[in-house]
Every structure is written in structure tokens, then in C-alpha cells.
Amino acid sequence: MEVKAPKKEVNKEGFNVVDKSVDKVDGYALVSGKPVFTDDFYPQDALTVKILRSPHAHAIIKHIDTSKAESLEGVACVLTYKDVPRVVYTRAGQGFPEPSPYDTFVLDKKVRYVGDAVAIVAAENEKIAEEALKLIKVDYEVLDSVLDFEHAEDEDAPIIHDEPEISGAYDPKHNIASHYEMEIGNVDEELSKCDVTYEGTFYTPNQSHAMMEPHAAFSYLDPNGRLTIVTSTQVPFHVRRIIKRIFGVESRVIKPRIGGGFGGKQAVHVEAYVTAVTLKTGRPARCVYTRKETMTASNTRHQMRFKVRVGADKNGKLKVIDLWGLSNTGAYGEHALTTFMVAGSKTLPLYNKVNAVRFGGDVVYTNTEPAGAFRGYGAPQGMFALDSALDELAHKLGMDPVEFKLKNSIREGETSPVFKYMGEGREGVEQIVESCKIEECALEGAKLFNWHEKRKRKRIEGTKAHGYGVAFAMQGSSIAAIDMGGATIKMNDDGTFNLMVGATDLGTGSDTILAQIAAEALHTTMDKIIVYSSDTDVTPFDTGAYASSTTYVSGNATKKAAEKMAKEILKAAAEIMKENVEDLYLKDGKVFSKNGDSLTYSEIQTRLFYTFNQRQLEVTESFVSQVSPPPYMVSFAEVEIDLETGKVEVIDFLNYVDCGTTINPILAKGQVEGATAQGIGMALYEEHIWDKNGRMVTDDFFTYKIPARDDIKNVRVYFAKSYEPTGPFGAKSVSEIGLDTPGPAIANAIYDAVGIRVHKLPIKSEELYFELVKKGIAAL
Amino acid sequence: MLVRFKLNGEEVEAEAQDDERALDFLRRLGMKSVKEGCGEGECGACTIIVNGRNVVSCLMLAPELDGTETWTTEGLSKNGELDPVQKAFVDLGAIQCGFCTPGMVMSAKALLDKNPNPTEEEIKKGMEGNLCRCTGYFKIVDAVKKAAKEKN
Numbered sequence: 001m002e003v004k005a006p007k008k009e010v011n012k013e014g015f016n017v018v019d020k021s022v023d024k025v026d027g028y029a030l031v032s033g034k035p036v037f038t039d040d041f042y043p044q045d046a047l048t049v050k051i052l053r054s055p056h057a058h059a060i061i062k063h064i065d066t067s068k069a070e071s072l073e074g075v076a077c078v079l080t081y082k083d084v085p086r087v088v089y090t091r092a093g094q095g096f097p098e099p100s101p102y103d104t105f106v107l108d109k110k111v112r113y114v115g116d117a118v119a120i121v122a123a124e125n126e127k128i129a130e131e132a133l134k135l136i137k138v139d140y141e142v143l144d145s146v147l148d149f150e151h152a153e154d155e156d157a158p159i160i161h162d163e164p165e166i167s168g169a170y171d172p173k174h175n176i177a178s179h180y181e182m183e184i185g186n187v188d189e190e191l192s193k194c195d196v197t198y199e200g201t202f203y204t205p206n207q208s209h210a211m212m213e214p215h216a217a218f219s220y221l222d223p224n225g226r227l228t229i230v231t232s233t234q235v236p237f238h239v240r241r242i243i244k245r246i247f248g249v250e251s252r253v254i255k256p257r258i259g260g261g262f263g264g265k266q267a268v269h270v271e272a273y274v275t276a277v278t279l280k281t282g283r284p285a286r287c288v289y290t291r292k293e294t295m296t297a298s299n300t301r302h303q304m305r306f307k308v309r310v311g312a313d314k315n316g317k318l319k320v321i322d323l324w325g326l327s328n329t330g331a332y333g334e335h336a337l338t339t340f341m342v343a344g345s346k347t348l349p350l351y352n353k354v355n356a357v358r359f360g361g362d363v364v365y366t367n368t369e370p371a372g373a374f375r376g377y378g379a380p381q382g383m384f385a386l387d388s389a390l391d392e393l394a395h396k397l398g399m400d401p402v403e404f405k406l407k408n409s410i411r412e413g414e415t416s417p418v419f420k421y422m423g424e425g426r427e428g429v430e431q432i433v434e435s436c437k438i439e440e441c442a443l444e445g446a447k448l449f450n451w452h453e454k455r456k457r458k459r460i461e462g463t464k465a466h467g468y469g470v471a472f473a474m475q476g477s478s479i480a481a482i483d484m485g486g487a488t489i490k491m492n493d494d495g496t497f498n499l500m501v502g503a504t505d506l507g508t509g510s511d512t513i514l515a516q517i518a519a520e521a522l523h524t525t526m527d528k529i530i531v532y533s534s535d536t537d538v539t540p541f542d543t544g545a546y547a548s549s550t551t552y553v554s555g556n557a558t559k560k561a562a563e564k565m566a567k568e569i570l571k572a573a574a575e576i577m578k579e580n581v582e583d584l585y586l587k588d589g590k591v592f593s594k595n596g597d598s599l600t601y602s603e604i605q606t607r608l609f610y611t612f613n614q615r616q617l618e619v620t621e622s623f624v625s626q627v628s629p630p631p632y633m634v635s636f637a638e639v640e641i642d643l644e645t646g647k648v649e650v651i652d653f654l655n656y657v658d659c660g661t662t663i664n665p666i667l668a669k670g671q672v673e674g675a676t677a678q679g680i681g682m683a684l685y686e687e688h689i690w691d692k693n694g695r696m697v698t699d700d701f702f703t704y705k706i707p708a709r710d711d712i713k714n715v716r717v718y719f720a721k722s723y724e725p726t727g728p729f730g731a732k733s734v735s736e737i738g739l740d741t742p743g744p745a746i747a748n749a750i751y752d753a754v755g756i757r758v759h760k761l762p763i764k765s766e767e768l769y770f771e772l773v774k775k776g777i778a779a780l
Numbered sequence: 781m782l783v784r785f786k787l788n789g790e791e792v793e794a795e796a797q798d799d800e801r802a803l804d805f806l807r808r809l810g811m812k813s814v815k816e817g818c819g820e821g822e823c824g825a826c827t828i829i830v831n832g833r834n835v836v837s838c839l840m841l842a843p844e845l846d847g848t849e850t851w852t853t854e855g856l857s858k859n860g861e862l863d864p865v866q867k868a869f870v871d872l873g874a875i876q877c878g879f880c881t882p883g884m885v886m887s888a889k890a891l892l893d894k895n896p897n898p899t900e901e902e903i904k905k906g907m908e909g910n911l912c913r914c915t916g917y918f919k920i921v922d923a924v925k926k927a928a929k930e931k932n
Contacts, residue, residue: 030877031866033882212825290819506877709921710905712918
């Protein structure tokens with residue numbers, strides 16, 4: 001099926017609602033603390049569901065005795081692998097068929113990491129459920145485990161997935177979940193011809209999403225016996241499909257407000273457990289993860305290692321990029337292939353003028369918490385290696401890194417062969433870049449940051465060093481030719497419209513910006529748009545909130561639906577007013593004729609309800625894009641290094657972003673600020689540590705540090721004047737790109753300050769301190 | 781035990797178990813604004829005001845509320861009118877997912893009740909116990925500044 005991108009827009013000016021910082025449509029409810037999150041309104045008679053988790057990194061359940069737990073008063077059921085369907089699936093919430101391997105069971109006889117589910121307990125209250133967990137006796141046969149992803153492919157490494165049902169994994173006998181490689185031109189040949197080359201190996205950590213609301217869901221049978229699941233998910237339609245695959249039952253999935261996700265809720269976590277209990281007992285069931293479970297037994301970012309080789313001629317023309325990687329998917333292969341490919345597909349096209357480019361490597365299983373989708377989705381990992389290497393090359397060439405990166409980066413009207421080679425889990429699509437303001441981002445950003453002036457300053461003074469770094473980034477807007485969003489608009493006789501979308505606002509403000517798009521196209525005001533998202537029984541399909549797709553895909557679907565509704569209104573008005581449609585126009589919630597007559601939307605729908613050619617005006621439109629227009633961004637960092645301790649402070653961080661039209665500037669700015677903060681966390685603090693038995697020791701906010709207010713100093717955000725012709729009112733994505741730059745920009749700034757190249761994130765002060773000692777510049 | 785206390789300006793009497801957390805007790809009484817983000821006193825999502833001080837209710841037992849004057853976010857808006865602190869959060873886009881917001885609002889309120897003209901440093905210090913993963917905190921600090929200005 002071919003669906004064409006919408007026609008180019010010419011009218012860029014004169015928006016009434018779009019490009020305005022209107023209040024969030026859910027702002028009042030959220031600031032008032034209304035019961036809008038999953039665990040705020042579960043049924044009173046719901047059973048509390050708790051999970052018994054494996055204390056071993058790799059083991060077989062030899063025997064499991066649940067009799068004592070079952071006989072405890074108040075326990076409704078205890079389920080083990082014997083009690084749930086043995087259906088292999090992936091927890092990854094992706095389009096169907098999923099590019100992730102099917103390697104997971106709700107409960108299995110084998111456990112593959114500390115925290116893996118062993119049994120499900122449902123009881124009348126939390127206390128009883130916890131008591132019951134202690135009464136389950138499990139005999140394990142403990143197997144050898146592999147925790148270090150660089151040893152997952154060793155000859156003597158234990159095989160983590162030896163189940164016969166596994167499918168879609170590349171080489172499970174060698175713990176390889178996925179493998180990918182591509183080469184355009186000949187990188188070895190090109191490297192040999194370069195005047196300047198650099199080669200280095202870079203590591204990025206297994207960051208936790210650490211969204212404030214832990215994973216939560218409840219389920220019940222409706223009065224007709226149909227399963228309903230209310231869940232804090234980014235992907236309600238994928239949840240419905242996966243639950244049907246596992247349990248063979250149809251369901252309704254309702255998504256209330258989501259307390260943050262960042263990709264962490266793009267997977268089936270608690271939904272399968274509550275469903276198992278409701279189907280077994282017929283009773284409502286509720287499960288809320290503790291912070292420890294959210295940390296240890298959900299998902300992390302894929303830890304990656306990239307060996308990068310780059311080369312340029314003496315004039316500073318970049319000739320070749322080679323990125324060869326290894327990614328750690330943990331115990332299960334959720335998003336294994338796709339996050340890995342994005343490390344190349346959302347970084348390499350930025351430098352499209354090279355003669356040769358290669359990308360590839362393995363994604364391996366280990367006995368650690370499964371990795372999954374996380375804001376940036378591989379791009380921050382790939383860009384840390386690539387941008388650091390380009391920074392090295394610029395220094396070798398004696399060029400300003402801004403000048404070097406800008407000289408070699410993509411421009412409007414250009415393309416990159418990588419777009420066609422690399423999609424997500426498959427081949428990509430060709431595309432010409434129609435909006436790219438990277439020059440403005442780099443040059444104006446440098447001016448605002450005072451880049452050239454600052455670089456003339458003395459770097460080391462007393463016990464402090466200061467340094468200045470720059471990083472370039474791109475992302476995408478949706479997965480081209482896969483992501484689909486639907487929007488339904490219904491007109492009411494009071495002049496309001498119901499906008500129903502499958503898109504899931506996980507705090508980003510998508511309900512608000514979709515309402516703005518609808519209001520703009522319908523020539524009405526925000527208060528007339530009532531947004532409902534998302535309920536698989538009511539709202540049209542949407543792949544979900546991921547891959548930077550909501551503004552672009554769901555926004556285009558909303559715009560198409562609103563424009564169709566506008567036509568329906570004009571048609572109805574023409575009939576009522578006995579005018580030609582061409583002689584009518586919409587303005588301020590009314591239809592006007594040339595002679596000045598007018599009808600309000602309310603009057604039109606009232607007539608259509610009761611007295612004239614009676615009908616309900618309602619339209620549904622879908623949108624899928626054949627392209628994924630990248631947003632672009634250039635970030636400048638100033639760091640201060642304490643030479644006595646190695647402590648790094650990011651004292652100024654300036655982002656200049658091209659995301660096309662900002663549908664809601666204040667919300668767009670919030671996306672960039674928040675992503676920068678998460679990126680600073682990844683660059684300086686966030687990493688999980690396991691003990692030798694595979695138990696995560698960084699399992700709460702005491703031991704796993706996310707940035708608090710005082711850790712984030714000055715962050716500035718500017719937007720380029722940009723308009724994406726294929727986007728809704730010129731918009732591209734903005735939510736992920738901000739995470740791509742902090743790692744490399746901070747690392748480059750450290751290099752600028754003290755001449756130490758950081759090869760591993762997070763940059764721990766003690767490690768940096770010892771490097772400073774080695775270099776003889778630590779203040780002792 | 782029977783807990784008698786003033787909740788959001790009204791006298792309340794309710795049975796609480798001795799080992800029940802104030803967080804669970806308040807949510808049981810319908811105060812769903814009190815959120816559990818970590819259960820260890822680290823994230824601040826369950827912040828309430830007890831006798832004028834912002835405290836994390838996950839580290840407090842329900843019987844400790846006896847005889848106190850306690851406020852949750854539910855008590856801030858009067859007849860649907862938002863408190864200036866709440867209004868500033870909406871106006872300045874200081875809310876993304878909103879899960880940390882009630883706790884943030886309570887910390888901001890406690891701060892401004894004690895110190896109507898806080899400096900930026902005092903705001904950062906006052907809000908330090910509340911984690912937010914969405915915003916990067918900038919707009920939250922701006923909102924507290926704005927609320928202080930409006931209250932004066």
C-alpha cells in the first residue's frame with residue numbers, strides 16, 4: 001500500500017493556535033492532584049498482585065512448592081510456569097511482526113537474570129501477598145552466568161536462550177540476539193587514502209528510565225465478561241495484540257495519564273501478570289511495581305561499545321566513517337536489533353559527504369536486566385562515539401570543531417545513501433532532506449554561546465579547569481513506512497469537537513499539541529477541542545508514543561481529520577444556507593458566506609441533529625509517512641573540572657534546535673530541557689552496577705543517582721526558524737534529539753579543558769581524577 | 781488507632797493501623813494527590829505539609845498525623861480556583877507528566893509560606909528533595925519565582 005505524504009504547505013505565517021504556548025489541556029487536573037493515574041482508581045475489590053523474583057542470574061527451577069502460600073488466608077492464587085500459557089513472545093511494544101526476537105514467556109522454568117519472574121501471587125491485600133511470597137519454596141539448579149557483555153560470545157559462555165520455541169534471534173547458541181552489517185564504498189581503502197585518521201573505542205551505560213510513576217496496571221472483566229486492562233503504557237494497541245497472542249483473549253486496553261515513560265513503557269510489563277490473575281480468578285487484579293522492581297526488572301538503555309574509525313583529507317573534508325559495535329540486550333532481546341540500527345541510521349546521515357561508510361556488529365544476551373526502548377533509542381550511544389571521534393579529528397587537523405562538523409554535515413535538498421540502507425530492523429527509505437537549518441544552529445548557537453571568545457580563555461586556573469565542547473545531532477520523525485496514527489473527530493451541537501486519538505500522551509503534552517493542530521485546521525479555539533486518548537475500544541489505532549512519531553504522524557493524522565471535518569462542515573452549511581461550497585469559508589467557529597451571512601458550528605450540528613438532513617458529522621483519518629524527516633541540533637557545553645577531586649560541573653549548556661515549527665514552544669522547550677537533563681545524567685552519573693552474582697546494587701534512588709535540581713546548572717534552548725513541508729503545520733519531532741548531545745558535548749569540553757579523551761560514560765569523578773594524576777595536572 | 785487531625789482545613793477522624801504509612805492512610809482517605817514514587821523518602825512525590833513543614837509521607841506513620849494540621853494538594857484549590865503556586869505551574873509549563881507535580885507544589889507552598897521572597901538559591905534548596913525526570917527543573921524554579929511574585 002502506498003500512502004503519499006501530504007502536499008507541501010506554502011502558508012507558514014498567520015497561525016491562530018499553532019506555534020503558541022497555550023496551557024496543557026491536562027494541566028489543571030495534574031496540578032490539582034486529581035486521580036488520573038492508573039493506581040488512583042483501581043476497583044476496590046481488586047486483588048493485589050506481587051511477583052516472586054529470581055535471586056539467581058541464571059538457573060533452572062527444579063522444584064517449586066506453592067502449597068503453603070496458597071493455603072495462607074487471603075491468598076487468591078499462586079501461579080507458576082505450570083499455570084500460564086507457554087507462548088513465546090517479546091515484551092517489546094513494536095509494530096507487527098516485531099523485529100525483536102520471540103524469546104520470552106510470562107513465566108518460564110528457566111530464569112535468566114536476578115529479578116526474572118518466578119511466580120505470580122494474588123492476595124486480598126499487599127501484606128498478605130508479601131507474606132505469601134515468602135512461603136513459596138523454590139529449588140534452583142544454578143547455572144553459570146555471563147554478566148559482562150564483552151564476554152557473552154566467549155567460547156565457554158553459558159547459553160542463555162536454549163529454549164526450542166525461540167524465534168527471530170540471530171544466533172542464540174552463541175548468545176547473539178541480533179546482528180547487522182552494511183558497507184557503502186570501501187572503508188579500508190578510503191582510510192588508507194586519508195591524510196588524518198582517528199580510531200577509538202567508546203562505551204555508553206545501561207541507563208534507567210527512572211520515570212516517576214512506576215509500572216502499574218489493573219485488569220477486570222466487564223459486566224459482559226470481557227477483559228479490560230487499564231495500564232500506564234505508551235503502546236495500548238500493542239498491549240492488546242500481545243495479550244491476545246499470549247492468552248488468546250480479546251481485550252480492551254485503556255491508557256489513563258502516564259507518569260513518564262521515556263520508552264520504558266513501550267513494553268508489556270505488568271499487563272501480563274494482572275491478566276493471568278483476572279483470567280484465573282475472575283476478579284479485578286492490580287499490580288504496581290516498587291521502585292526496586294522498576295529499577296531491576298523492567299528495562300534499561302542498551303549498554304553499547306563502539307569501535308569508531310574516521311578519516312579526512314588535510315582540507316578537513318571527512319572521507320570515511322566506520323562504526324562497529326556491540327550492544328547488550330540483557331536477558332531478553334527487546335528492541336535489540338532496532339536500537340542497534342538506530343545507533344547508525346540516526347547518526348551517519350548527518351555526515352553525508354563521505355566516500356565510504358560502514359556500520360555493524362552484534363547485539364548479545366547477558367544475564368542482566370533486559371534492555372529496551374529508551375529516549376534516543378541507540379542514537380545517543382552511536383553519537384557519543386562518532387561525535388567524539390570527529391572532535392579528535394578536528395583537533396588533529398587544527399580546525400575549530402564547529403567548523404569541521406558543519407563543513408561535513410548534511411544540508412537542505414541533500415540526501416544520504418544511509419537513509420535507504422538502514423531502516424529499523426530492515427531496509428530504510430530514500431529521502432531528500434527538505435528542512436535542515438544546521439548552519440543556523442551551529443553559527444547562531446556559537447554566537448549566543450560566545451564560543452569563539454570563550455575558546456580564547458585560559459583553561460586551567462588554580463584548582464579549576466574550564467573547557468568548551470560542541471556536539472551535533474540528528475534524529476528522525478517516526479519510523480518511515482511503518483508507524484501509523486489515526487484520528488477521529490466528532491462534532492457536537494454545542495460547537496465542541498471530540499478529538500479521539502490512539503496516540504499516548506506520556507507527559508510530553510501530545511494531547512495539547514494535537515488539540516492545537518485540530519483547532520487550527522478547524523478555525524476554532526482550544527476550549528472547543530475535547531481530547532480523548534487512548535482506549536482501544538474507542539480511539540482509532542496508533543502505533544504509540546515512540547520513535548519521535550506523535551507530533552509528526554499523529555499530528556498529520558489529526559490535521560487530515562480536521563481538514564476533512566472542515567470540508568464536511570462547509571458542505572452541510574452550503575446545504576443549509578443554499579450556497580455554493582466555494583462561496584463559503586470558516587472563521588472563528590463559524591461558516592461565513594460572501595454576503596456576510598453566517599452560521600455557528602453549534603447551529604449547524606443542532607440543525608443536523610434535529611431538523612435538517614439529519615446526521616452526525618464524524619470523520620476518521622489515518623497517516624503513515626514514507627519519510628522520517630530528521631530534526632537537527634547543535635549543543636555547546638561549558639564544563640568546570642575540579643582538579644582536586646575530578647568533579648565535573650556542566651555550568652552552561654546551550655541547545656540550538658531545528659524541529660520545524662514548534663507547535664507549542666513552551667512544551668517543545670520543556671522536551672529539550674528534560675532530555676538535556678537526562679543526557680547530563682547519562683554523561684555524569686547514571687550507570688547500573690551488579691555484584692559478582694548478578695544482583696543489581698544500584699536499585700533505588702539512593703544508589704542510582706538521577707540529576708536533582710542542584711545538579712543542573714544553566715541550560716539554554718533556542719529554536720531555528722524552520723518549516724518541514726511534510727509535517728503538520730511544518731513540524732518535526734523534538735522529544736528525543738535532546739538526549740543525543742550532552743554525552744559527546746561534555747566529553748569534548750573535558751578534552752578541551754584538560755586534554756583527556758573520555759571513552760566511557762558516565763564520566764566518574766574518581767576515574768577522571770586518576771587520569772588527571774597521570775597527566776600531572778591534578779591538584780594534589 | 782483512631783487518628784484525629786485537621787486535613788485540608790477540616791477535622792477528620794479515621795482508624796489507622798499502627799504500622800500503616802501516612803502515604804497509604806491519606807490515599808485511603810481519598811487524597812490521591814499523594815503519590816508513591818519510591819517509598820524511601822528519596823523522590824518527594826508523596827510530599828505533604830504537616831504543621832507547616834513539608835515532609836515525605838512514605839517515611840511517616842499514620843498515627844503520627846494525630847493532632848496535626850495536615851495539607852495535601854487537594855486542599856490548595858478553593859472552589860476550583862487554583863492556588864497561585866498551582867497556577868504558576870500551569871502557566872509556565874512546569875508540568876510534563878505531572879506525577880511529581882503535587883509533591884513539588886507542596887514543597888513550593890511550604891517554602892513560600894515560610895519565606896515569601898526566596899532567592900533562586902533558596903528555591904533550589906527548598907525544592908531539592910523533589911525529583912522530576914521530565915522537565916530538567918528549570919520551569920519549576922521559574923514557577924516558584926512567579927508564584928512568590930504573585931503572592932506578594
